[in-house]
Amino acid sequence: MSALFEPYTLRSLVIPNRIWMAPMCQYSAAPNGPDAGVATDWHFAHLAARAIGGTGLILTEATAVSPEGRISPGDLGIWNDTQVAALRRITQFIKGQGSVPGIQLGHAGRKASTAAPWLGGHPVGPEAHGWTPVAPSALPFDDGHPVPHELTADEIQGVVDRFREAARRALDAGFEVVEVHGAHGYLIGQFLSPHSNRRTDEYGGSFENRVRLALQVVDAVREVWPQELPVFFRISATDWLTENDEDEREGWTVDETVRLAALLRAHGVDLLDVSSGGNAPRARVETGPGYQVPFAERVRAETSLPVAAVGLITEPQQAEKILAEGQADAVLLGRELLRSPSWAQEAARELGGELRKPEQYLRAV
Numbered sequence: 069m070s071a072l073f074e075p076y077t078l079r080s081l082v083i084p085n086r087i088w089m090a091p092m093c094q095y096s097a098a099p100n101g102p103d104a105g106v107a108t109d110w111h112f113a114h115l116a117a118r119a120i121g122g123t124g125l126i127l128t129e130a131t132a133v134s135p136e137g138r139i140s141p142g143d144l145g146i147w148n149d150t151q152v153a154a155l156r157r158i159t160q161f162i163k164g165q166g167s168v169p170g171i172q173l174g175h176a177g178r179k180a181s182t183a184a185p186w187l188g189g190h191p192v193g194p195e196a197h198g199w200t201p202v203a204p205s206a207l208p209f210d211d212g213h214p215v216p217h218e219l220t221a222d223e224i225q226g227v228v229d230r231f232r233e234a235a236r237r238a239l240d241a242g243f244e245v246v247e248v249h250g251a252h253g254y255l256i257g258q259f260l261s262p263h264s265n266r267r268t269d270e271y272g273g274s275f276e277n278r279v280r281l282a283l284q285v286v287d288a289v290r291e292v293w294p295q296e297l298p299v300f301f302r303i304s305a306t307d308w309l310t311e312n313d314e315d316e317r318e319g320w321t322v323d324e325t326v327r328l329a330a331l332l333r334a335h336g337v338d339l340l341d342v343s344s345g346g347n348a349p350r351a352r353v354e355t356g357p358g359y360q361v362p363f364a365e366r367v368r369a370e371t372s373l374p375v376a377a378v379g380l381i382t383e384p385q386q387a388e389k390i391l392a393e394g395q396a397d398a399v400l401l402g403r404e405l406l407r408s409p410s411w412a413q414e415a416a417r418e419l420g421g422e423l424r425k426p427e428q429y430l431r432a433v
Contacts, residue, residue, distance in 0.1 A: 071391035072384070073421030076124075076398060078298035078338045078374070081244055083168050083398075085124035085423065086391055087412045089115075090341075090378050090400040091172040091247070091302075093129040095142040095184035099197040105132060105145025107154040115158050118405055119165040122412030122423040125398075126162050128155075130174035130249050133227075133234040137175035137255070140182050141197040146173070146234045152241045159242030166424045170245030171238045172302065173231055173289070177255030178203035178216040178264070204259045204281075205266040210349040224271060224281060227255070232288035239293065246293055247300035248285055248337075252346030253307075256282050260328070261307055261320040261347050279328055283335050290336040298338035300376075303328070305344045305363035308351035319348060322363055326370050333373045340367055341376045341400060355379075358386060365395040376400050384415035 076083045096110045097103070111128075118126055132138040132145040145151050159169040181198040182191050191213050192198035202223070203216035219227070231248070238246050250256040258264040259281040265272050271280055286301065293299055307319025329340050342364035345353050360379035368375045377396035381387050387399045405411055416423045425433060 070388055070416075070419040070421045072388050072399075072415060072419060073423065078245075080296040081168065081298055083124045084166055085122070085412065085421075086398040087123055087387070087415065088125040088376060088398050088400045089118050089123045089127055089405050090402040091127045091129050091249075092402055092406065093139060093143060095140050097142050097144050099141030102150065104135065104141075105138065105143065105147070106151050107144055107158060111144065111154075112158050112161070115169075116161050116165075117409040119162045119167040120426055120429075121405075121408075121410035122416065122425075123167055123401075123405065124412070125168045125170055125245060127170040127172050127245070127247060127400075128158075130172050130176075130254070131234070131238075133173055133175055133230040136180060136199050136202060137177075137230070139174075139176040139180060139254075140184055141192070142184055146171070146237050146241070147230070149237070152237050155238075155241040155243075159244075163242070163244075165426065168245060169243050170247060170300070171241070171243045172247040172249050173234050173238065174249035175227060175230070175255040177201060177253075177258045178207070178209045178213070179253055181214075203255070204264065204271060207264060207266065209253070221269065221271070228281070228284045228288050231285045232292055235289040236292045245298055245300060246289060247302055247341060248282075248289060249302050250282050251302040251304040251341075251343045253304070253348070254346070256285060257304055257320070257347055260324070263307055263309060263319040263348055275324060275327065279331065282328065283331060286332060286335045286337055299336055300339045300341050301332050301337045302341040302343060304346055305342050305360065305367075307347045308345050308353045309348050319351070322366060325363065326367055329367045329371045329373045333371060337373065339374045339376060339397070340364075341378065342367060342396075343378050357382065358390065361390055361395050368394070368396065378402065384418045387415070388419060 309319035378400040
């Protein structure tokens with residue numbers, strides 16, 4: 069059998085195949101009022117279609133643990149029970165199709181309060197339901213972005229508490245995988261990188277201090293997440309910076325990712341979702357098919373932590389090779405699943421794999 073279609077077990081959870089859906093923001097929730105952050109029919113249809121299409125694990129978009137943690141006013145949230153009820157409808161349907169529902173919990177930090185990409189993605193103020201972002205240090209993300217509020221030690225503990233509460237709500241909503249978003253220059257990634265973290269207290273400076281928030285959040289999530297269910301962590305393996313870039317401060321590196329991976333495993337993380345970039349707007353990123361796979365491969369080779377690879381994985385044979393050669397334990401598809409919701413079914417036909425097919429669609433076999 070093709071490796072793509074082998075089940076994968078983490079703790080007691082069996083994921084039916086290795087084709088997983090990466091979190092992708094839809095910017096389509098109400099921006100304010102009682103329905104702020106609440107999943108809509110769009111979110112249901114978007115996620116349900118990929119479950120019908122055979123995707124083994126479906127991860128929601130970055131779902132904010134607090135209102136100020138949203139990337140845009142239109143992001144999903146999980147800071148109240150109204151949001152939980154709307155998400156429960158989605159998880160029930162996904163499970164009914166034989167797929168596993170997962171949620172990515174995030175906080176945007178200094179990259180918060182921006183418009184949807186198709187509206188320019190620029191920072192927005194109160195007139196467009198925006199707010200003042202927060203960050204480890206009072207450093208704006210880019211020219212034209214506001215100076216964020218530098219979090220106090222007490223406020224940092226408040227962020228940790230919000231992740232704990234969000235994980236508890238995620239379980240109530242029916243999710244079976246929870247992923248902590250530590251990538252792409254959002255709040256936890258901002259703390260990890262010396263490019264964005266200039267603190268001089270216990271959360272800044274040394275590697276041990278910069279990873280403190282990430283580990284505290286994982287501990288808080290693990291405290292309320294069942295032992296029989298897995299926790300993922302998404303990481304940007306590198307900021308793609310060197311000492312000659314931007315302000316001559318080197319960013320987060322692959323070496324540090326490997327060090328953190330071992331710590332995350334010890335704190336109860338079951339799989340590292342390995343991406344890259346997002347913390348420095350003018351970093352020079354070397355892209356190409358599967359360009360981030362070597363980062364996942366290195367983590368897998370040098371630690372005991374399972375990994376998922378992501379980034380310009382578009383062809384079934386390409387995905388199969390990544391697994392067959394031991395570069396990753398699963399693949400996460402993003403844009404390709406936007407283009408082809410039934411990519412998993414198409415890959416099964418090409419590679420001779422077996423997938424559960426909805427009875428309503430059997431005439432298409």
